[in-house]
Amino acid sequence: MPSALSQPDLLGTECLSRDDISAILDLAGHYAQRNRSAQKSCDRLAGKIIVNMFFEDSTRTRTSFEVAAKRLGAQVVNFSASISSMNKGETFSDTMRVIESMQVDGIVMRHRTNGAPVEAAALLDIPVLNAGDGSREHPTQALLDALTMVRHKGHLGGLKVAICGDIEHSRVARSNAFLLNKFGAEVRFFAPPQFIPRDISSLNVRQCSSMEEVLQDADVAMMLRIQNERLSEGEFSMTVEDYHEQYGLNHDKLRVANPEVIVMHPAPMNRGVEITNELADDPRHSVIFEQMEMGVAVRMACLDLLVGSDSKEL
Numbered sequence: 001m002p003s004a005l006s007q008p009d010l011l012g013t014e015c016l017s018r019d020d021i022s023a024i025l026d027l028a029g030h031y032a033q034r035n036r037s038a039q040k041s042c043d044r045l046a047g048k049i050i051v052n053m054f055f056e057d058s059t060r061t062r063t064s065f066e067v068a069a070k071r072l073g074a075q076v077v078n079f080s081a082s083i084s085s086m087n088k089g090e091t092f093s094d095t096m097r098v099i100e101s102m103q104v105d106g107i108v109m110r111h112r113t114n115g116a117p118v119e120a121a122a123l124l125d126i127p128v129l130n131a132g133d134g135s136r137e138h139p140t141q142a143l144l145d146a147l148t149m150v151r152h153k154g155h156l157g158g159l160k161v162a163i164c165g166d167i168e169h170s171r172v173a174r175s176n177a178f179l180l181n182k183f184g185a186e187v188r189f190f191a192p193p194q195f196i197p198r199d200i201s202s203l204n205v206r207q208c209s210s211m212e213e214v215l216q217d218a219d220v221a222m223m224l225r226i227q228n229e230r231l232s233e234g235e236f237s238m239t240v241e242d243y244h245e246q247y248g249l250n251h252d253k254l255r256v257a258n259p260e261v262i263v264m265h266p267a268p269m270n271r272g273v274e275i276t277n278e279l280a281d282d283p284r285h286s287v288i289f290e291q292m293e294m295g296v297a298v299r300m301a302c303l304d305l306l307v308g309s310d311s312k313e314l
């Protein structure tokens with residue numbers, strides 16, 4: 001079935017056109033409103049089966065994709081990598097073909113290997129939605145971040161977006177940079193020297209050398225956690241206290257930002273490390289739990305546009 005987007009899969013924001021991003025955000029805005037009403041569910045995906053294939057840990061994304069699919073009337077099967085036949089030597093491509101041969105309608109995949117969803121999409125005729133692959137891309141996170149920014153700021157163009165923390169290993173930072181650049185936002189990065197991405201020059205971002213510089217007049221401050229699961233033992237030796245002091249966000253450091261700055265975090269948060277407790281819970285700035293709410297709406301829009309049939313009423 002042809003997708004309502006210009007491509008059959010959702011693999012990253014780098015390869016997503018502005019028109020496709022706008023179509024997703026428009027529909028997600030509709031679902032966000034609907035999700036706060038009494039009539040949350042609809043039958044856009046009635047009769048469809050979505051398989052969640054998570055080869056890496058997840059709380060929000062997996063649950064959020066499942067809630068999204070169910071709100072649209074789909075059934076969801078959760079594939080469990082840890083008890084699958086991959087442990088008996090089955091290859092990744094055979095496992096993917098097995099799932100597709102069951103005539104399911106879409107696959108949501110998280111994988112620790114960069115490019116795994118791209119490989120799956122090349123093999124399969126059904127839509128593949130990337131729920132985060134290694135340190136490469138996390139498109140639905142960037143889309144839900146964009147929706148949250150638009151709700152608070154009205155637009156993306158011209159926004160000054162500060163992204164701080166372990167950028168080298170962050171698929172969230174990359175997907176945000178690709179998306180925000182397409183809409184004319186100014187993306188700034190600040191990271192400990194060892195977490196500056198090697199390909200930073202190709203990302204079209206401003207590299208800052210202090211918290212003060214990255215936060216100056218910022219409209220958005222996005223904090224990232226250290227991706228310990230992607231580091232080898234002893235690779236990062238800074239103490240929590242030193243890290244917090246130099247790279248963590250608190251009310252005091254935020255003073256140089258736009259007074260209306262919003263504070264974001266893709267979560268899981270390490271409170272007291274990259275962000276203080278007080279700031280994470282400050283309703284004047286923090287939109288962190290709203291991001292999670294927008295995650296369901298964005299994933300509903302992505303599933304609808306990629307898996308849904310145009311013949312059904314919204």
Ligand code: ASP
Nearest residue numbers: 132138172225266267268
């Ligand atoms: N949840 C986000 C991700 O899956 C951010 C993180 O884990 O730090 O990339």
